Amino acid sequence: MYSSNAAVYVGGLGVVTAIGNNKAECLASLEAGKAGIAGITLLDTIHKNTLPVAEVKLSNQELERRTGLRAHTSRTALLSVLAAREALEDAGISSASEWRMGFISANSVGGMDKTENFFPGFLANANSGHLRSVVNHECGAVTEIAADALRIQHFVSTISTACSSGANSIFFGARMIRHGLLDIAVAGGTDALTKFTLNGFNTLQILDKEWCMPFDEERRGLNLGEGAGYVVLMSEKVMQSLGKQPYCKLTGWANANDAHHQTASSPEGAGSFAAMKGALDMSGLAAADISYINLHGTGTQNNDISEGTAIQRLFSAPYPLMSSTKSFTGHTLGASGGVEAVFSALSVQQNLVYPNLRLHTPIQALPFAATTEFSRAHTVHHVLSNSFGFGGNCSSLIFSKS
Amino acid sequence: MKAYIRSAAIVAPQDGSAGTPLLRQVLTYTGNRLTCAEPDYNQFIDPRAIRRMSRIIKMGTAAAMQCLQLADVQMPGAITMGTAYGCLEDTGVFMKRMVEQHEEMLTPTSFIQSTHNTISAQIALQLQCHAYNNTFVHRGFSFESALLDAKMLLEEGQKQVLTGAADEITPYSFSILQRFGLYKTDPGNNIDLYNRPGKGTMAGEGAAFFLLDSSDHPGNYAIVDGLHTFYKPAGIETIWENITQFLAANELQPGDIDLLVTGRNGDAAGDKIYAEMQEAIFPEQVAIGFKFLCGEYPTASAFALWMAARILKEQQLPAVFGVTQPASLRRVLIYNHYEQIHHSLMLLRAC
Numbered sequence: 014m015y016s017s018n019a020a021v022y023v024g025g026l027g028v029v030t031a032i033g034n035n036k037a038e039c040l041a042s043l044e045a046g047k048a049g050i051a052g053i054t055l056l057d058t059i060h061k062n063t064l065p066v067a068e069v070k071l072s073n074q075e076l077e078r079r080t081g082l083r084a085h086t087s088r089t090a091l092l093s094v095l096a097a098r099e100a101l102e103d104a105g106i107s108s109a110s111e112w113r114m115g116f117i118s119a120n121s122v123g124g125m126d127k128t129e130n131f132f133p134g135f136l137a138n139a140n141s142g143h144l145r146s147v148v149n150h151e152c153g154a155v156t157e158i159a160a161d162a163l164r165i166q167h168f169v170s171t172i173s174t175a176c177s178s179g180a181n182s183i184f185f186g187a188r189m190i191r192h193g194l195l196d197i198a199v200a201g202g203t204d205a206l207t208k209f210t211l212n213g214f215n216t217l218q219i220l221d222k223e224w225c226m227p228f229d230e231e232r233r234g235l236n237l238g239e240g241a242g243y244v245v246l247m248s249e250k251v252m253q254s255l256g257k258q259p260y261c262k263l264t265g266w267a268n269a270n271d272a273h274h275q276t277a278s279s280p281e282g283a284g285s286f287a288a289m290k291g292a293l294d295m296s297g298l299a300a301a302d303i304s305y306i307n308l309h310g311t312g313t314q315n316n317d318i319s320e321g322t323a324i325q326r327l328f329s330a331p332y333p334l335m336s337s338t339k340s341f342t343g344h345t346l347g348a349s350g351g352v353e354a355v356f357s358a359l360s361v362q363q364n365l366v367y368p369n370l371r372l373h374t375p376i377q378a379l380p381f382a383a384t385t386e387f388s389r390a391h392t393v394h395h396v397l398s399n400s401f402g403f404g405g406n407c408s409s410l411i412f413s414k415s
Numbered sequence: 416m417k418a419y420i421r422s423a424a425i426v427a428p429q430d431g432s433a434g435t436p437l438l439r440q441v442l443t444y445t446g447n448r449l450t451c452a453e454p455d456y457n458q459f460i461d462p463r464a465i466r467r468m469s470r471i472i473k474m475g476t477a478a479a480m481q482c483l484q485l486a487d488v489q490m491p492g493a494i495t496m497g498t499a500y501g502c503l504e505d506t507g508v509f510m511k512r513m514v515e516q517h518e519e520m521l522t523p524t525s526f527i528q529s530t531h532n533t534i535s536a537q538i539a540l541q542l543q544c545h546a547y548n549n550t551f552v553h554r555g556f557s558f559e560s561a562l563l564d565a566k567m568l569l570e571e572g573q574k575q576v577l578t579g580a581a582d583e584i585t586p587y588s589f590s591i592l593q594r595f596g597l598y599k600t601d602p603g604n605n606i607d608l609y610n611r612p613g614k615g616t617m618a619g620e621g622a623a624f625f626l627l628d629s630s631d632h633p634g635n636y637a638i639v640d641g642l643h644t645f646y647k648p649a650g651i652e653t654i655w656e657n658i659t660q661f662l663a664a665n666e667l668q669p670g671d672i673d674l675l676v677t678g679r680n681g682d683a684a685g686d687k688i689y690a691e692m693q694e695a696i697f698p699e700q701v702a703i704g705f706k707f708l709c710g711e712y713p714t715a716s717a718f719a720l721w722m723a724a725r726i727l728k729e730q731q732l733p734a735v736f737g738v739t740q741p742a743s744l745r746r747v748l749i750y751n752h753y754e755q756i757h758h759s760l761m762l763l764r765a766c
């Protein structure tokens with residue numbers, strides 16, 4: 014039965030990004046102000062020396078060793094297993110538990126990293142190429158590799174709504190708990206860098222040839238990143254039985270559509286405004302209750318002013334602290350909602366505010382600026398995490414002290 | 416909270432016109448591939464937008480728009496959909512150019528439209544719908560996840576949710592899936608698909624959309640009473656268990672089911688599961704298949720839901736099934752599995 018106010022706890026976290034292979038390493042980099050952006054080493058591409066990216070600092074072979082997955086597994090799945098396993102272990106849940114457990118994962122291009130190696134040979138001769146390279150092309154196939162590795166069987170699903178995918182997976186898991194369909198949901202997202210995505214974003218002319226500068230007047234575009242991030246969501250009953258302190262609660266979420274353009278955001282940020290407002294309404298909070306906003310903040314001209322305008326419309330001075338951790342991790346696309354949920358949960362639990370790197374001149378049209386300092390000095394009651402994607406898909410999550 | 420199907424529309428290898436009785440004229444295909452009978456898209460989509468859309472975007476958007484037209488609803492409260500493969504044609508175009516042009520002089524259109532949520536986004540854009548919008552991409556569970564989301568949204572207070580699915584076959588995907596051994600190699604006809612059991616099935620594709628409504632309206636097609644999915648069941652006993660528990664959870668006995676719709680696709684190994692289930696649990700029930708009409712694809716269960724909803728609305732079992740119509744057509748159970756991995760149950764009731 015559906016219970017609209019049932020508590021949803023965050024009981025475990027796992028993450029891998031260019032700034033660390035787990036949450037401790039990521040936190041250390043966030044505190045040290047150390048970005049993970051550098052030249053391309055993993056992809057065989059003509060953009061190697063011109064477009065910086067944020068790669069996870071582990072080779073596929075090293076990831077295979079750490080996860081125990083077989084050779085030729087899509088990097089998207091390798092990253093997923095590494096982070097999701099950390100989250101489950103962190104939560105203290107064994108896969109053999111009697112709880113109804115679900116795995117809801119997001120990604121944007123599935124096993125494309127393997128498909129794009131298969132394609133040149135296939136185009137030349139339709140009978141050539143190893144089928145093992147395309148067997149996991151589908152987004153859902155990547156999720157199943159991870160679900161099987163984690164031995165989660167009760168419920169599996171995959172969401173793909175571009176850059177809001179990870180956030181959508183998280184609230185979908187939370188809703189299944191509120192509907193009494195799951196006791197535990199491991200939810201988040203994963204994406205590996207691919208030539209397909211790199212070239213795609215390059216055609217849109219929104220990739221920064223230097224390190225990205227989110228929410229800066231002089232911002233030039235985004236840097237692509239890769240990684241995975243998962244939260245373990247659980248019902249009150251599970252939390253009590255585990256007998257430990259959760260990180261926080263997930264108290265609000267909303268998804269809304271910009272309905273403006275397939276890739277560009279509306280100038281007034283219609284979708285992002287509605288997503289933030291909807292999440293506030295669900296959690297029963299006023300805008301002034303938000304301590305910190307983990308911005309979508311990609312660093313493109315269009316995205317940042319649209320998000321900033323929506324924030325300006327919804328909030329008033331004194332504005333909450335805010336920053337884009339994409340200045341560290343790059344834009345991890347389908348993973349970003351998951352990665353930033355992990356950062357947001359840690360922020361609430363440990364009263365952390367992360368810096369927005371390389372901010373020199375705040376956007377002049379906005380009455381606020383992103384914060385540039387790492388801080389433990391503020392009590393963080395509620396964090397708003399934004400994820401906005403292609404197709405006008407806008408999602409916001411709110412994490413609150415438990 | 417009841418989930419009424421207020422309207423349903425398809426773009427599929429069969430004609431889904433609402434004005435003529437269900438499957439009065441059945442389209443036949445020879446070979447191992449069924450392709451969509453595409454409508455005149457100008458009836459449903461802004462002609463300026465049509466030019467830029469690939470085939471699956473047109474199929475999905477047209478099915479969604481037709482569904483809303485049939486319900487006489489302008490603006491749904493939410494949109495959810497499933498697609499296992501997403502926009503394959505655009506993916507293939509961008510990939511081919513990337514390879515052949517060595518990553519140079521590429522244009523963005525096919526990349527933009529390759530994104531998995533392009534169809535649901537285009538529907539929102541056409542409608543100027545700012546509401547909740549979500550896309551599920553989990554193989555044989557893609558449509559079921561979208562339907563689950565829609566049902567949860569109704570429970571949460573939404574009045575009307577547009578939900579559906581779309582998948583396309585392209586020359587690339589067909590060629591690759593054929594190498595995996597999914598399709599039959601002998602040239603046959605879709606109408607006698609079940610008379611030539613062996614290895615493989617016929618490839619299919621299609622789009623189907625439904626307007627789910629939380630309240631009763633004259634002309635509603637059916638009620639979706641239950642939905643259950645199970646993943647990689649350990650064996651036949653686990654399958655039986657899931658089916659009987661699902662019925663029990665809905666306070667039903669096997670005998671309460673008037674019509675069974677199964678996902679038989681002509682592949683002997685996969686069809687054995689349906690035959691054994693029927694014998695073990697539903698020995699008295701009239702059973703029909705649907706994949707001989709639409710082919711096999713991961714979101715084919717959406718076609719089954721459309722078909723079952725029309726049967727309940729029209730209270731008539733079309734002649735093409737070659738079975739005697741049961742005395743009562745009140746409850747329909749759809750059982751489908753995709754590649755024996757993704758199993759789903761959908762329970763429908765007449766209004």
